[in-house]
Amino acid sequence: MENFTPLSALIGGSFIGLGALLLMAALGKIAGISGISSRAIFEREGRSWRLAFVAGLLIGPVAVGLLLSDFSFSTPEFTLRTVVAGLLVGLGTAWGSGCTSGHGVCGIGRFSTRSILATLVFMAVGVFVASLF
C-alpha cells in the first residue's frame, strides 16, 4: 500500500464533485463525460456547450502541470490491448448510458437504482479483469 495517496485523492475527488455540481446547479445537466463527449461529436443540438465542456477537460491537466512542478503521469503503449480496451469502453458506456462520472458520481450521488447497479457491475468486472490479466 506504499502507493496510497489519500490526501491528493480526497482533494482531486472534491474537484470532480464540484465540477459536476456546477453543471447541475447552473445548467441542470448531468456531468456524464461519456454522454457529453459522444453527443458533442455525433449530435448537432447542444453541441456548443458540450464542446466547451470537452475543451475544459482537455485543458485542466495542462493547468495542473503549470502549477505543480512535480506533476507527471504514465500513458499506455499503442498496442492491440489498448485499442480493444478503447473500443469496449466506447461500446459499453454508450449501451450502458454512462461511465464512472455519470453513473459513479452523478447517478449514485442522487441515489439512482440504475446507476448504483451499473457501477457495481463495471467495478466488479473491472476488478476481475485487472486482477486476472
Add this chain to the structure above:
Amino acid sequence: MHLLIAFLAGFLMSVGIAVSKMIDPAKVVAFLDLTGNWDPSLALVMAAALAVYSIGFRLIRQKAAPILAEKFELPLLTKPDKPLLIGAAIFGLGWGLAGYCPGPAISALSAGSIGTLGFVIAMIAGWYLARKWPLPH
C-alpha cells in the same frame, strides 16, 4: 455564459482527475488489481466526489430550476434493463484491460501519447457503433 460554465465544469473535473492521479492508468489498475500492490486511492476519490455531489445535489434540488436554465434534465429511465447491465459489463472489461475510463483518457490527450490517442479514437468508434446498433431492451 452557458459556454463558460460548461468549460469551467469540464475544467474542474479534469483538474480533479489530474490531482487525484486518476489520469494515470497505472494508478487505476493498481486499485482494480487486487492481486498486486493494492492502492486504495481511487476509493477515496469516489468517496470525496460522491460526498460533495450528493450533499450539493440535495441542496440544488430544493430550487425550482437551475440558475441559467429552465429545468433540471434528469434521466427518464429509472428501472434497470438489459442494455444498462450488458453495457456496464463491457465497459468494465475495457476499463480493467487499460485502466482508462472516458474522463481520464480524454484529459490525458494533452500529454501527446499515441497510446492515449489510439484509445480515444477506438472509444469514439465504439460510441459510433453502439449508436448505430442499439441493444434491444
